[in-house]
Amino acid sequence: MDYPQFRKLEGAPNLYAIEGPKHVTEWQPLGTGKWVVHQHYASDYPRYQWVTELLQGDEPVCTLTVEGWHRLLNEREVVSEETAPGRIPGAPVQASWKDEAAVGPLTTFGATAHAHCLAEVATDAEVRWALQDRAALPLMVLGGGSNVLMHRDWKGRMLHMNIRGVQKIADDGNAIEVVVGAGDSWHDWVMHALDEGWNGLENLALIPGSVGASPMQNIGAYGVEVKDRFAWLEAIHRETGALERFDAERCAFGYRDSVFKQAEKDKWVIVRVAFRLDRSAPLNTQYGAIQTELESRGWDRGTTHRQVAEAVMAIRQSKLPDPSEVGNAGSFFKNPVVSQAVFERIQSDHPEVAHYPAPGGKVKLAAGWLIDRAGWKGYRRGTCGVHDRQALVLVNYGGATGAEVWALALDIMEDVEAKYGVRLEPEVNQVGL
Numbered sequence: 001m002d003y004p005q006f007r008k009l010e011g012a013p014n015l016y017a018i019e020g021p022k023h024v025t026e027w028q029p030l031g032t033g034k035w036v037v038h039q040h041y042a043s044d045y046p047r048y049q050w051v052t053e054l055l056q057g058d059e060p061v062c063t064l065t066v067e068g069w070h071r072l073l074n075e076r077e078v079v080s081e082e083t084a085p086g087r088i089p090g091a092p093v094q095a096s097w098k099d100e101a102a103v104g105p106l107t108t109f110g111a112t113a114h115a116h117c118l119a120e121v122a123t124d125a126e127v128r129w130a131l132q133d134r135a136a137l138p139l140m141v142l143g144g145g146s147n148v149l150m151h152r153d154w155k156g157r158m159l160h161m162n163i164r165g166v167q168k169i170a171d172d173g174n175a176i177e178v179v180v181g182a183g184d185s186w187h188d189w190v191m192h193a194l195d196e197g198w199n200g201l202e203n204l205a206l207i208p209g210s211v212g213a214s215p216m217q218n219i220g221a222y223g224v225e226v227k228d229r230f231a232w233l234e235a236i237h238r239e240t241g242a243l244e245r246f247d248a249e250r251c252a253f254g255y256r257d258s259v260f261k262q263a264e265k266d267k268w269v270i271v272r273v274a275f276r277l278d279r280s281a282p283l284n285t286q287y288g289a290i291q292t293e294l295e296s297r298g299w300d301r302g303t304t305h306r307q308v309a310e311a312v313m314a315i316r317q318s319k320l321p322d323p324s325e326v327g328n329a330g331s332f333f334k335n336p337v338v339s340q341a342v343f344e345r346i347q348s349d350h351p352e353v354a355h356y357p358a359p360g361g362k363v364k365l366a367a368g369w370l371i372d373r374a375g376w377k378g379y380r381r382g383t384c385g386v387h388d389r390q391a392l393v394l395v396n397y398g399g400a401t402g403a404e405v406w407a408l409a410l411d412i413m414e415d416v417e418a419k420y421g422v423r424l425e426p427e428v429n430q431v432g433l
């Protein structure tokens, strides 16, 4: 079944766009010339049954073509609707393909690469168009390009996410639920939330990239992960076009991980993400570097959420290379999580090994420490290298190819494994490897 499917009730004007097996948009008449639009989510069995019956299209429901549905829709004016970034019922598709587009500049690593064709998509309808058009070609979604390394040209379609907008959907005076377009800049969203007094994301300031990619690897920094403030997301299935809602449980968040990197890899396009924020959110300042930064500014008493964000930004700017100056994708490797026995073996040879407790009695080792102690920090090979202030970050000094960066990464992985018996895994998504 391809979505959306269009239905109408016999003998009544109500129109339905079935966006997925669990999501229906309904246009309900108001007076003679108006529509009120409702969103229905089939979160329980009776509502799921109702969507199934609508889909079957048996009497008293009739099936409409997209043209027939548009004609009936245009007979009335929409006066009230629960909109969300990207959800613009009936909006025309304005996106188009750009052939042989240079995509290196759309990534923070900046490795030279082209996409066979590239389209900017700004609505759900444009996402569905891009999924259906030129369908024989493989498809890749690109957000801010800050967590990808292009190994070669992408011989398929590239969908550049540009759904934007911030919409508050609930506010009890303290807690707020806000939905944000997948194409919005993550850092701009964090700053906007702080301006509004919607707190809880301040430790995640200055992480590059888009809102839509934030749940992909459950972005995290300074003791906070996106899962801590995540409410739900909506995503369109790449093959069927169905729109579905994912709550935190369905996202299966882990350390730099989610279901979108595991069982549901390459199956969905995330179109918007909702967050639960709090005007009186507790401050997360337990992280040593944040405390030191706050103290150095005399802000250690009576700190505000904005001051925590400013401290985080100052720390990040002092440690991490700015992608606009030198190409990089942040941490190239994940911190390895090892058993207690493996940790004790490493610690007996290297008592000072940097480590943190991890869930399930395991131990997280600082990959940056392992790479630094293995002698790679500041190492340069041609046009790429290891950053001189943060060994976890591989950099493109200008003109490096994905293959050159990867060859360096493999050498580091082999050396660390030989020295510590631990295999590093890349955090950055390798495209075309």
Ligand SMILES: Cc1cc2nc3c(=O)[nH]c(=O)nc-3n(C[C@H](O)[C@H](O)[C@H](O)COP(=O)(O)OP(=O)(O)OC[C@H]3O[C@@H](n4cnc5c(N)ncnc54)[C@H](O)[C@@H]3O)c2cc1C
Binding pocket: 108, 140, 141, 142, 143, 144, 145, 146, 147, 148, 161, 182, 207, 208, 209, 210, 211, 212, 213, 214, 216, 217, 218, 219, 220, 221, 268, 269, 270, 271, 320, 321, 322, 323, 328, 329, 330, 331, 429
């Ligand atoms: C200097 C620097 C510092 C960084 N610091 C951190 C940090 O502290 N913590 C952290 O967690 N990360 C960090 N990162 C990594 C990066 O910022 C995050 O992973 C970010 O979420 C990537 O977002 P993006 O939009 O750039 O994703 P992209 O690089 O465009 O895409 C990443 C992956 O997500 C997929 N994807 C993107 N958007 C969508 C979508 N809408 N639907 C479906 N799939 C999608 C892509 O196909 C790709 O597989 C850092 C990166 C840099 C360059």
